Amino acid sequence: MPVKRVMIGLLGTKLDMGLDPGRWDGWRPSVSLFQHEDLLFDRCELLSDGKFAKLHEQVAEDVRLVSPETEVRRHVVDFGRDPWDLASVYAGLHDWARAYPFDPEREEYWVHITTGTHIMQISLFLLVEAGYLPGKLIQTSPRLSERKSSPVGRYAVIDLDLSKYDALSTRFARDAVETTDFLKSGIATRNASFNRLIDRIEQVALRSHAPILLCGPTGAGKSHLARRIFDLRKQRGGLRGGFVEMNCATLRGDTAASALFGHVRGSFTGAQKDRPGLLREADGGLLFLDEIGELGEDEQAMLLRALEDKTFLPVGSDKPVSSDFQLIAGTNRDLRESVASGRFREDLLARIHLWTFELPALRQRREDIAPNLDFELDRHARANGKQVSFNKEARQAFLKFAEAPDTAWSGNFRDLNAAITRMATLAPRGRIRVEEVEEEIERLRESWRRPGSTTDVVGEIPLDGLLEEDIDPFDRVQLAHVVSVCRRSRTMSEAGRELFSVSRQKRTVTNDADRLKKYLAKFGLDFERCRK
Incomplete structure (x- = not known):
């Protein structure tokens, strides 16, 4: 027909x-x-x-x-x-x-x-x-x-159907690249999984006003990414307000609710004038609450209402005020475990869990250390008005250390930024030499040592008590490294991504957690037992 x-x-x-x-x-x-x-x-x-x-x-x-x-x-x-x-x-x-x-x-x-x-x-x-x-x-x-x-x-x-127009398709593709490049601060990252993550964040940032939850270890770049998301939204005309940031770990006692939700004059001792609070300051803009898992129970309940109704009560007031803001929350905790232990409200997690993104640690993105090295040098130059660079041998020596599988980077990008700042400051005539690199490597290794330990954080750990029988020295060295990665990782998936970061790029289907689970099972171990 x-x-x-x-x-x-x-x-x-x-x-x-x-x-x-x-x-x-x-x-x-x-x-x-x-x-x-x-x-x-x-x-x-x-x-x-x-x-x-x-x-x-x-x-x-x-x-x-x-x-x-x-x-x-x-x-x-x-x-x-x-x-x-x-x-x-x-x-x-x-x-x-x-x-x-x-x-x-x-x-x-x-x-x-x-x-x-x-x-x-x-x-x-x-x-x-x-x-x-x-x-x-x-x-x-x-x-x-x-x-x-x-x-x-x-x-x-x-x-x-704009996909039918080649010129427009090319323009859209170029715009998409420029947008993700903006979120990455112009850093030409090479890690495929991280690049896919940024692509998805770009889509969500421009299409949704719902809360975004950024997970990942301290120093993984959650605060920096939240600021870039705000700048992108502001640039595209999606926000009329400003960027308001707070680390919830710094909020304690009676001042926590006042800082977030404001108070009226005379509501408590020392409240000599009204205070608007961070939520009202973020009206029309973006509120970034880092370490949201540290919020107290009362503040969690008040934040949930503010997200659902766009209204809340300042401390000491019986008149609700309104604020229309977008929330980006950051955490280095597994909030599901916090819910299970009663430290975090399940309904609040459900409200902020719509868009959740796991930022990988620096050690899971070792191929991105070189481009981030150049970014940190450029940032240092802009901040100090002086160009600093590596000589060839020094750059090779630092990257050999930085990209090695046993280099901890426990502070993630904060460690990298600090290392570049120190070497650039000490470099004679703006050239970082092998001498500065060797001194910095020793300084980093020392900072990563645990008190009372003679080995690095990622050094071999005792397996006594974990294994039911002795194993060959060859297997012991490998297993010790695997166990050390499990102990510093929050989830089995995170540990798997680090352990198989090279081979996973060559596979079309990745299940790092299952691969790690099967490896540990060969020795009668599981992830939780390794962590304990």
Whole structure:
């Protein structure tokens, strides 16, 4: 069965005017659309306000005259009192579209956007773009400036499937690269899983106002990424307010609720004037609460209400205040464990868990150390007004150490930033030599040693008490490293990503946790036993 063509259009109360015989001498968009020999329609759905019934009937009859094979159906749409009011016009067209029995498998739809007020045309465009009107846009126009010179005119089809336009697709691809590059601060990261993570964060940041939860170890870059997300949103016009940041680990006692939600004068000793609080300061903007797992129980309950209702009570007040902000939360804890132990509210976790992203530790992204090294040098130069660089041998020596599998980087990017700052400060005449690198390596190793230990954090650990029987020295060295990674990782997936960071890039399907589980099982171990 052939697919039927259906035209959906608005009655043009100005351009379609004319009840006398002279109306055929001029260009009328709704009628001329059906005078094109290469553009045949089986049905026309003609929409108008009820007060133009006479003109509506005349135009419908004229369409039947020029295109007898076209069935014309008249529809009355309630546009409200003002045809220039977007809310009422869009609502009227939206209601009509929701009630219309579309059948895309048997019919092909075209939406005429030449007639009606500009608000009506915009509303039709939005409805097509959102999929409520599942069709293509078509626009008509007279051939010459004098409309009476050609009653037929011309038409142009606007297909909103932008993937069909090569030039636009190229532009979109370039824009996407620039956006993710912005979130990465221009660092040419090489880790495939991290790049995919940033791609997803970019999509969510520009399309959703829901809370975002950034997980990962201390120093993984949660605060820096939250700031970049804000800058991106601000740049794209999505936010009118500012960026407000607080580390929840610094909030203690009675001052915690006051800092977040504000207080009124006299609500407690020392409250000599009103305080707006961070949530009100973030109105229209972005609030970043780092280490959200450290919030007290009362503050968690108040934050949940603020997220759900956009209102909260300042300390000592019985009048709720409102604030419309987007929340980005950061944590180095496994909040599911905190819920299980009663330290974190399950309903709050459910509210902020919609978009959760796990930022990997630096040791899980060793291939990204080199580009981050250059970024830190550039940042140091901007901050101090002095360019510093490595000589060739020094750079090779530092990267050999930094990228080695047994280098801890327990402080993650904070350790890397501190190391670059120290070497750049001590470098004679702006050149970091092997001497500065060797001194810094020793300093880092010393900072990673545990009190009372003679080995590095990642050095071999005793396996006594873990194994039921002795194993070969070869297996003992390997297993000791695996156990040490498990002990400093929060989850088995995190440990697996670090242990198999090289080989996982070559596999299409990765299940690092299962791979680690099977390895430990060979020795009668599991992840929890290793951590204890």
